[in-house]
Amino acid sequence: MPHINLPQELPGISAAFAFRPETAKPMRELAHVLLHEPNSLEPGERELIATYVSSLNNCYFCQTSHGAAAACHLGNSEIVTQVASDFTQAPISQKLKSLLVIAGKVQQGGKLVTEADVQAARALGATDIEIHDTVLIAAAFCMYNRYVDGLATWQPHDEAMYAPMGKHLAAHGYRTSSINANSPAGAPAADVAQAVHA
Amino acid sequence: MPHIELPPGLQGIRGPMAFRPETAKPLNELVEVLLRGPNSLTPGERELIATYVSYLNDCYFCQTVHGFIASAHLNEDEELVRRVKADFQHADISAKLKTLLVIAGKVQRGGKYVTAADVEEARAAGATDVEIHDTVLIAAAFCMYNRYVDGLATWQPQDEELYRERGKRTAKEGYVTVSRDYVPQATSDKVHP
Numbered sequence: 001m002p003h004i005n006l007p008q009e010l011p012g013i014s015a016a017f018a019f020r021p022e023t024a025k026p027m028r029e030l031a032h033v034l035l036h037e038p039n040s041l042e043p044g045e046r047e048l049i050a051t052y053v054s055s056l057n058n059c060y061f062c063q064t065s066h067g068a069a070a071a072c073h074l075g076n077s078e079i080v081t082q083v084a085s086d087f088t089q090a091p092i093s094q095k096l097k098s099l100l101v102i103a104g105k106v107q108q109g110g111k112l113v114t115e116a117d118v119q120a121a122r123a124l125g126a127t128d129i130e131i132h133d134t135v136l137i138a139a140a141f142c143m144y145n146r147y148v149d150g151l152a153t154w155q156p157h158d159e160a161m162y163a164p165m166g167k168h169l170a171a172h173g174y175r176t177s178s179i180n181a182n183s184p185a186g187a188p189a190a191d192v193a194q195a196v197h198a
Numbered sequence: 199m200p201h202i203e204l205p206p207g208l209q210g211i212r213g214p215m216a217f218r219p220e221t222a223k224p225l226n227e228l229v230e231v232l233l234r235g236p237n238s239l240t241p242g243e244r245e246l247i248a249t250y251v252s253y254l255n256d257c258y259f260c261q262t263v264h265g266f267i268a269s270a271h272l273n274e275d276e277e278l279v280r281r282v283k284a285d286f287q288h289a290d291i292s293a294k295l296k297t298l299l300v301i302a303g304k305v306q307r308g309g310k311y312v313t314a315a316d317v318e319e320a321r322a323a324g325a326t327d328v329e330i331h332d333t334v335l336i337a338a339a340f341c342m343y344n345r346y347v348d349g350l351a352t353w354q355p356q357d358e359e360l361y362r363e364r365g366k367r368t369a370k371e372g373y374v375t376v377s378r379d380y381v382p383q384a385t386s387d388k389v390h391p
Contacts, residue, residue: 004317029224111256113201135346136346139343
């Protein structure tokens with residue numbers, strides 16, 4: 001049961017967003033810029049970074065929903081599983097592996113990122129913006145994960161529920177909700193997304 | 199030296215915010231709502247939560263600047279800020295704020311550490327659902343800001359005098375207003391009309 005009286009039938013961060021629209025707005029905007037807007041890192045790569053950090057933080061809702069979004073972008077859910085369990089063996093670019101090393105350090109604490117980690121990423125072609133965004137995606141998911149778990153939000157352990165959410169996130173990003181409050185939990189939201197957080 | 203090439207002469211979070219105005223905008227709007235928006239917790243109390251979490255994360259820039267913003271809100275009581283960081287249970291703050299700092303400290307380690315008993319204690323001391331929510335989110339958000347500032351190895355000169363006056367000004371004018379000093383606005387407006 002959530003620690004505070006959150007709107008029922010909304011899973012994970014959706015309930016906290018509906019409870020407090022004033023903070024939801026910049027949090028949605030931040031995720032949208034970091035994960036969805038055009039960037040030299042593909043949206044699928046950025047969703048993999050978000051999923052990886054969420055798995056390190058053991059946040060079921062975030063790793064499953066962002067994993068679903070990553071799978072949708074990449075057309076492949078096996079890569080998502082591999083990145084979460086051992087990204088060094090996953091079929092992803094060397095550059096992305098070097099960025100995941102940085103993201104994993106940020107998850108433990110910002111000071112753990114070393115000059116050598118950054119040099120390794122740069123040697124594999126990472127730009128300053130890509131390194132910046134990797135650090136901020138990892139840092140931001142240390143926020144989103146703590147928010148979702150710190151309020152003990154409802155996180156149904158039903159992977160099928162997250163597939164339509166991932167599809168919505170991959171297609172539309174984060175400015176609107178991926179959940180339909182007026183349907184059974186987890187129903188895809190496409191046409192009524194605005195209604196929840198209007 | 200910062201890990202990436204940030205605009206020179208800007209301390210702490212200001213460097214990466216000037217580097218990437220697109221993300222600076224929601225980052226400033228979030229902290230503005232959390233620490234300065236209308237709320238039954240005073241700005242001073244909320245800045246103390248932010249300062250405490252930044253201290254736990256060992257982020258010099260954030261704990262120093264938010265410490266001075268807190269003291270600016272709290273009759274210039276810098277000793278109180280030091281006390282909250284060192285041993286808040288014996289600081290001259292409300293019993294309610296102490297229960298919220300317990301929750302914030304748990305969130306700093308990880309969201310799952312917050313227990314129903316922690317929340318019941320806060321409620322028994324008078325905390326509302328919004329206050330508990332905002333405490334969790336302030337703590338979570340500073341786990342982001344602290345990692346952002348240290349993860350890029352931003353310039354953080356260890357000289358308190360550089361932060362005291364800035365803290366007073368931010369306490370008076372707010373984060374969004376002050377950010378116009380160093381975040382390129384044209385780019386920001388173009389990206390988010």
